[in-house]
Amino acid sequence: MESNLQEWLSSAEETINDRRVSAYLEELDEAMRKQLKEEGGDICDRSHKTTFQQIAKILLPVVDKRLKNYAEEWDEVSRHHKEAGIYRDAVGFFKPEEGLLVDIGCGGGRLIEELPFDSVIGVDINNYCLQFAEEALKTQGRAAERRSRTYISFHPERGFVLRPYPIMEELDFTKIQLLADDMEDLRNTVRVLYNQGRKADSMSFMLPGGHSAQLVEFLELLRRGEPRAYLTHPYKWVSELATKICKPNGSVYLGLRRPVINADTNTLVSADVAAEYVQKEIGNTIGIERAKYLDLIQENGITGINIFTKVIDYDDEGKEKLRDPTAEERGKISGQYINLLLIHGKVK
Numbered sequence: 001m002e003s004n005l006q007e008w009l010s011s012a013e014e015t016i017n018d019r020r021v022s023a024y025l026e027e028l029d030e031a032m033r034k035q036l037k038e039e040g041g042d043i044c045d046r047s048h049k050t051t052f053q054q055i056a057k058i059l060l061p062v063v064d065k066r067l068k069n070y071a072e073e074w075d076e077v078s079r080h081h082k083e084a085g086i087y088r089d090a091v092g093f094f095k096p097e098e099g100l101l102v103d104i105g106c107g108g109g110r111l112i113e114e115l116p117f118d119s120v121i122g123v124d125i126n127n128y129c130l131q132f133a134e135e136a137l138k139t140q141g142r143a144a145e146r147r148s149r150t151y152i153s154f155h156p157e158r159g160f161v162l163r164p165y166p167i168m169e170e171l172d173f174t175k176i177q178l179l180a181d182d183m184e185d186l187r188n189t190v191r192v193l194y195n196q197g198r199k200a201d202s203m204s205f206m207l208p209g210g211h212s213a214q215l216v217e218f219l220e221l222l223r224r225g226e227p228r229a230y231l232t233h234p235y236k237w238v239s240e241l242a243t244k245i246c247k248p249n250g251s252v253y254l255g256l257r258r259p260v261i262n263a264d265t266n267t268l269v270s271a272d273v274a275a276e277y278v279q280k281e282i283g284n285t286i287g288i289e290r291a292k293y294l295d296l297i298q299e300n301g302i303t304g305i306n307i308f309t310k311v312i313d314y315d316d317e318g319k320e321k322l323r324d325p326t327a328e329e330r331g332k333i334s335g336q337y338i339n340l341l342l343i344h345g346k347v348k
């Protein structure tokens with residue numbers, strides 16, 4: 001499989017040596033020296049630049065390997081989903097109409113495989129996942145073009161990030177296009193659409209989360225020592241993304257690991273009720289029209305995959321509220337409700 005590692009290493013080195021980044025790292029050195037002096041501690045001659053250079057050399061090969069392992073593991077898990085008909089059933093429920101569809105976090109392309117048309121942009125930050133997708137689609141005899149080169153860059157607010165190479169040339173939207181992009185800002189995808197003066201007719205976001213996000217959030221570890229908050233809210237940005245990339249009235253297809261349990265009866269609430277809560281969380285730029293649950297029993301016991309179960313409870317005034325399950329409830333329901341909540345909405 002093709003690796004981006006050499007490009008990452010040289011782009012990380014270039015980024016660290018960039019004039020503005022160097023100046024920023026020197027500011028960090030200065031602030032650290034000042035703080036140490038105020039605290040009366042030892043004089044420390046650690047330089048942020050050297051630390052980042054060392055971390056890049058040590059960490060990037062590890063990250064590359066983890067992304068590859070993830071892509072292989074997900075390929076296996078999603079093959080079971082495919083065999084169990086999850087993607088076919090999802091497409092049967094969504095009934096996507098012909099037109100340009102953007103599949104965010106497309107992974108190994110399993111949903112795309114089931115789509116009855118080829119005008120699709122599959123987006124993923126993991127170049128190995130995109131290679132699996134290309135292979136699977138080509139095996140199906142479909143024309144898929146892949147552009148999955150990425151590099152390390154510096155973002156003023158987010159720090160060091162993995163960024164795709166910008167795609168400048170026009171893409172053929174009648175074919176399947178597989179692009180590297182980061183769903184947090186989807187710059188490449190938005191640029192590609194903008195260059196062609198169009199927005200997508202629909203967008204899909206299936207099975208986000210899993211153990212994927214942690215792996216692409218490695219650079220965040222350099223800054224905060226922990227992965228980002230959206231891991232627990234994998235669809236936090238959906239409404240913002242949808243308006244960026246979809247036409248008004250375009251369809252949004254969500255497949256969320258999001259069972260909702262009634263705390264009193266320990267039973268799954270209906271998909272419509274669960275979807276009402278999702279509606280509250282994503283705001284009103286998308287109007288949810290229909291919802292349905294599918295079983296995801298294939299994921300039972302797979303470590304690293306998060307099922308974002310919520311519990312409905314009643315407060316003292318009898319008002320319904322949604323909350324995270326307690327440890328005891330978690331124990332009771334674990335492995336019982338591994339459901340995929342399918343939601344079909346429209347961009348307003």
Ligand SMILES: C[S@@+](CC[C@H](N)C(=O)[O-])C[C@H]1O[C@@H](n2cnc3c(N)ncnc32)[C@H](O)[C@@H]1O
Pocket residue numbers: 074078104105106107108109110111123124125126129181182183184205206207208209210211212213216
């Ligand atoms: C659990 S997989 C789901 C794949 C596919 N949608 C499916 O249903 O088979 C999640 C995918 O999201 C991708 N991903 C995670 N974080 C991402 C990010 N920040 N930007 C782009 N893709 C991301 C991962 O690489 C992974 O392929």
